[in-house]
Amino acid sequence: MILYPAIDLKEGRCVRLLRGEMDSATVFNDDPGAQARAFQDAGCAWLHIVDLDGAFAGRPANAEAVERILAAISIPAQLGGGIRDMAQVEAWLTRGVARVILGTAAVRDPEFVKAAARAFPGRVAVGIDAREGMAAVEGWAETTDIEAVDLARRFEDAGVAAIIHTDIDRDGAMQGPNIEASAALAHAVAIPVIVSGGVSSMEDIRAAKACGAPLDGVISGRALYDGRLDPAGAAAHLAG
Numbered sequence: 001m002i003l004y005p006a007i008d009l010k011e012g013r014c015v016r017l018l019r020g021e022m023d024s025a026t027v028f029n030d031d032p033g034a035q036a037r038a039f040q041d042a043g044c045a046w047l048h049i050v051d052l053d054g055a056f057a058g059r060p061a062n063a064e065a066v067e068r069i070l071a072a073i074s075i076p077a078q079l080g081g082g083i084r085d086m087a088q089v090e091a092w093l094t095r096g097v098a099r100v101i102l103g104t105a106a107v108r109d110p111e112f113v114k115a116a117a118r119a120f121p122g123r124v125a126v127g128i129d130a131r132e133g134m135a136a137v138e139g140w141a142e143t144t145d146i147e148a149v150d151l152a153r154r155f156e157d158a159g160v161a162a163i164i165h166t167d168i169d170r171d172g173a174m175q176g177p178n179i180e181a182s183a184a185l186a187h188a189v190a191i192p193v194i195v196s197g198g199v200s201s202m203e204d205i206r207a208a209k210a211c212g213a214p215l216d217g218v219i220s221g222r223a224l225y226d227g228r229l230d231p232a233g234a235a236a237h238l239a240g
Contacts, residue, residue: 001209001238004048004078004194005039005231006221007032007069009062011053016222019171022056028225032065033072039224040073042231045239046098047077048164048196048219054082055103056141060092070096080127080164084109089116093123099161103127104137106151107144114158125162126155126191133181136168148181152189162192162216170198174222177204183213192216199223205234 007014010022014029029035036047049069053061059082060066066079079092080101089100099122102113106126117124129136130148137144152163165185167178177198186193195208196219208218218238223229 002217051081
């Protein structure tokens with residue numbers, strides 16, 4: 001399994017939100033490139049980047065910050081937030097992003113997501129952000145009537161590289177991830193599933209590793225910034 005340290009970008013800075021609320025943003029670093037480099041130096045093998053402003057605006061909004069991150073690291077990074085058409089997918093993959101994450105587009109335009117996955121094998125992931133089991137879109141501002149598992153099954157044979165499953169009510173709350181829901185998703189589809197939302201301790205890391213489901217990795221954010229979770233130790237445990 002892989003530890004994906006999260007860098008959430010708001011107005012060019014590294015922040016963390018509480019349950020996806022933009023007005024709850026806490027700034028942790030004004031220099032995204034330095035933060036990315038610190039995670040790489042700690043032994044992390046991947047990076048998870050979210051353009052929060054882009055997710056709400058429906059178009060990329062932190063391009064300069066993302067480029068500073070990419071220039072600062074040699075490990076691969078996945079990027080989500082506001083990527084809604086093929087031109088944006090191609091642009092980011094060309095500029096050095098290893099994998100793009102399509103969230104709102106997976107609900108609004110699943111055929112586009114499937115086409116992108118075919119055009120760029122292994123480089124397109126689907127972000128499924130769920131509130132009480134139902135998929136949310138537009139930066140989590142709107143909850144749909146589509147169950148997370150049903151949404152995942154739409155892409156079963158599309159060649160999607162991974163599903164990032166986030167329990168919105170756990171995100172940034174430091175109360176532990178919804179491993180049960182992520183595990184159920186991993187058992188329901190053959191696509192690799194990455195757990196996100198609420199991962200805040202080594203106990204959470206161990207629970208994800210030992211849950212018995214074929215999980216691909218774990219995303220953590222706030223706990224890595226405030227010192228509750230050591231990135232080197234967490235990465236090593238998941239990789240071991």
